[in-house]
Structure formats: C-alpha cells, structure tokens
Amino acid sequence: MSEFRRREYKKFLDNISKKLEHKTRLKESDLEFLFYNLIELHGIPLPPTELKPYFIHPNIISDLFIEVINSSYLTPKDREELRKSFKSVHNSLEIQRSNYSITFRILAPGGRYPNVTLKGGSCKYTINNQFPVLVTKNENKKDLFADKSLVNWLSRNELRFATSVICAPESGLYHFHFTGHNKLEVDNDCLKNIPDTLRIYFLRELLDIQRKFTPIGVRPWHRQPLSDVNEYEFDGYHESIQTFLKLFDSFDIQDDLLLRTSNYFVKAIMHWDNPINAEEAITNTFFCLEGCLHLIQKKYEYFSPILNLELIKKVFKNEIPYGENLFEFIREGYDTRITLVHAEPEWGSEWDPFVTSEDFYEYFKICRVLLNFVLIDRITKDLD
Numbered sequence: 001m002s003e004f005r006r007r008e009y010k011k012f013l014d015n016i017s018k019k020l021e022h023k024t025r026l027k028e029s030d031l032e033f034l035f036y037n038l039i040e041l042h043g044i045p046l047p048p049t050e051l052k053p054y055f056i057h058p059n060i061i062s063d064l065f066i067e068v069i070n071s072s073y074l075t076p077k078d079r080e081e082l083r084k085s086f087k088s089v090h091n092s093l094e095i096q097r098s099n100y101s102i103t104f105r106i107l108a109p110g111g112r113y114p115n116v117t118l119k120g121g122s123c124k125y126t127i128n129n130q131f132p133v134l135v136t137k138n139e140n141k142k143d144l145f146a147d148k149s150l151v152n153w154l155s156r157n158e159l160r161f162a163t164s165v166i167c168a169p170e171s172g173l174y175h176f177h178f179t180g181h182n183k184l185e186v187d188n189d190c191l192k193n194i195p196d197t198l199r200i201y202f203l204r205e206l207l208d209i210q211r212k213f214t215p216i217g218v219r220p221w222h223r224q225p226l227s228d229v230n231e232y233e234f235d236g237y238h239e240s241i242q243t244f245l246k247l248f249d250s251f252d253i254q255d256d257l258l259l260r261t262s263n264y265f266v267k268a269i270m271h272w273d274n275p276i277n278a279e280e281a282i283t284n285t286f287f288c289l290e291g292c293l294h295l296i297q298k299k300y301e302y303f304s305p306i307l308n309l310e311l312i313k314k315v316f317k318n319e320i321p322y323g324e325n326l327f328e329f330i331r332e333g334y335d336t337r338i339t340l341v342h343a344e345p346e347w348g349s350e351w352d353p354f355v356t357s358e359d360f361y362e363y364f365k366i367c368r369v370l371l372n373f374v375l376i377d378r379i380t381k382d383l384d
Contacts, residue, residue, distance in 0.1 A: 017085035114237030261291025
C-alpha cells in the first residue's frame with residue numbers, strides 16, 4: 001500500500017507541474033483544478049456545497065499542497081527529485097497575508113466547559129457537534145519572533161478568553177483544557193468573504209481536511225484521534241455571561257504582567273486535572289499568586305518590581321473582606337512555595353514536600369478573587 005501511495009504522490013506532482021508550470025499566476029479555475037485534485041489524491045469527500053467556494057483560496061490550497069511534498073509516503077530522494085515540480089506550482093500561488101490571523105481549536109476533555117456560546121471582541125467560544133471550540137483573532141506581526149517564544153502555547157487572546165471564563169462564575173471551577181492537537185491557523189483573508197453564520201463550520205471542515213493529510217502517531221506533529229464527546233463535561237454558565245464580558249473587556253492584552261500571571265493561572269488548573277502533575281499545579285498557583293500581588297500594587301500606582309508588602313497589606317485591609325487574615329494566609333503559604341520551587345531551601349531539601357489538595361484549592365480560589373479585584377473591582381463569594 002505504501003509503495004502504491006508513493007507512486008500516486010509522484011504521479012500527482014508530475015502531472016500538476018506539467019499542467020501549471022508555465023503559469024506565473026494561478027487563476028480561480030486553476031485553483032479549483034488543483035484543489036479538486038488534492039481532494040481526490042487523498043480520497044476525501046468534497047466540502048458541502050455551501051462551503052465549497054471558500055476553499056478556493058491560495059493560502060488554503062498552499063497549505064494542502066505543502067502536505068503532499070512533506071508526505072511520509074515520499075522518501076528524501078523523492079522530495080529532492082520532485083522539488084522543482086513542486087516549486088513551479090507553489091510559486092505561482094499568490095499567498096495573502098493580512099494584519100490578522102484566525103486560530104481555531106477543538107478543546108480537549110479534562111476541562112469544565114460552559115454550555116453556552118460566549119463572544120468577546122473578535123473571539124468566540126461555542127459548541128460544534130458536541131465539541132467545545134474556540135476561535136480567536138490575533139494580530140500578525142511583521143517580525144515572526146516579535147511577539148512569541150518558539151515554545152509559546154497560547155495566543156494573547158486565547159489566554160484572555162480562558163482567564164475570563166475561569167474568573168466569571170461566583171463559584172465553581174470552569175476552565176478550558178488546551179492541547180497542541182486539533183488546531184489550525186489561517187490568515188484572516190481566508191475568511192473575509194465567508195458569512196459569520198458559516199465561519200465555524202468552514203473552519204471545522206478545513207481542520208477535518210487537514211487532519212486527513214496528517215498521519216496518526218504519537219509525535220507532536222502527528223494526528224491524534226478526536227475524543228469521544230461523552231468525555232466532555234458541560235455546565236450551566238448563563239448567569240455568568242455578563243461578568244465574563246466585563247472581565248474580557250477589562251483584560252489588557254498589552255499588559256505583560258497580567259498575561260504572565262494568567263499564564264500561570266490557566267496552566268495551574270490544567271495541571272490539576274492530572275494527579276501526577278499536582279505539585280506543578282500548586283507551584284503554578286503560587287506563581288500566579290505572586291503575579292496577583294504585583295498587579296495589585298501596580299493598580300495602586302506602585303510600579304517597582306519589588307513587592308511593597310506594607311502597601312499590599314493596607315489594600316487587603318481596606319478593600320477586601322477578611323483582608324488581614326487573607327494576607328497572613330498568603331504569607332504562611334510562602335514556605336510551601338519555597339519548598340516546591342527550590343531544590344535546596346535553607347531548611348534542607350525534601351524530595352516529596354508535604355502538600356495537600358487544599359493547598360491547590362484554597363490558593364487557586366484566592367487567585368480568582370484577586371484577578372477579579374484587579375480587573376473589575378469585584379469580590380467573589382470564594383471568600384465566604
């Protein structure tokens with residue numbers, strides 16, 4: 001079978017090259033021809049009629065075409081021999097790059113998901129065929145390395161959305177669970193002509209097509225099977241929608257301290273879903289808590305990177321119910337933080353520091369309280 005597929009791939013590239021190699025720019029009819037042949041090569045059904053025209057876009061066809069030359073069916077020698085044929089066609093695709101890109105994710109089991117659609121800015125969370133999905137619109141930087149680490153896991157708006165979802169309810173640990181799988185990114189130009197009512201369906205169809213081009217395996221770049229929809233947990237969120245919108249609108253994605261604090265916050269509860277990562281969940285919670293204290297003093301116009309504990313204690317006393325006791329409880333937890341973070345604290349190393357589930361739940365709830373206070377001056381019932 002592999003040898004048969006190898007011959008089919010080589011034949012495909014040769015035939016496409018012979019038909020299109022003399023064209024410096026592919027017309028819409030050429031794009032249609034290339035798209036339909038890519039679909040047939042992989043034995044994939046054509047998209048639904050109402051979506052089909054939107055797939056005839058050079059960016060989308062380019063991504064699918066690249067998957068052919070990258071296929072595991074071809075040997076390195078095959079790729080070298082076919083490089084000229086590939087380039088002759090690919091160079092005639094006029095790739096569009098606008099100011100924004102769209103990220104579409106099927107979220108993973110392990111979270112506790114709102115059972116309603118949520119919209120904030122140009123971002124949307126909804127449920128598609130019983131799967132929770134998140135769509136965010138993110139700025140394209142001219143410098144590809146200007147805005148992100150090479151190992152960054154979320155965009156600014158995804159972090160903003162996830163933090164707001166966790167913080168909005170009066171109680172209960174709603175949260176998203178992210179993985180690197182079942183995700184796609186496309187330039188916003190690909191969606192400019194698609195009606196809003198069809199965009200989620202288009203993105204899901206495109207992801208399903210791209211998954212067909214990707215072999216199943218255990219490596220990060222391999223395809224993972226979609227989960228059973230029965231593995232997801234949904235719960236009522238209607239009463240929290242307005243608070244979610246306030247939090248989302250107040251979240252400044254240019255505030256690096258807020259983003260870094262939220263990074264720890266979102267990761268902490270994801271770690272808690274796996275008992276093996278319980279220590280990491282508690283550690284990230286303490287990191288988030290430290291970020292919250294910095295955000296509080298920044299809120300009161302103290303911009304030093306060193307914590308002003310006297311100022312923070314005063315804010316807790318005057319602005320937060322049970323604030324003095326809460327401040328002391330946070331200070332008490334600092335020894336636990338040191339033991340988890342440092343291999344050799346001054347009182348000696350412990351390979352298995354004593355922590356309990358309450359170390360996560362209590363301090364995570366405090367982080368929720370403080371993020372609400374920082375963003376919208378709200379005190380949740382977590383302190384009751």
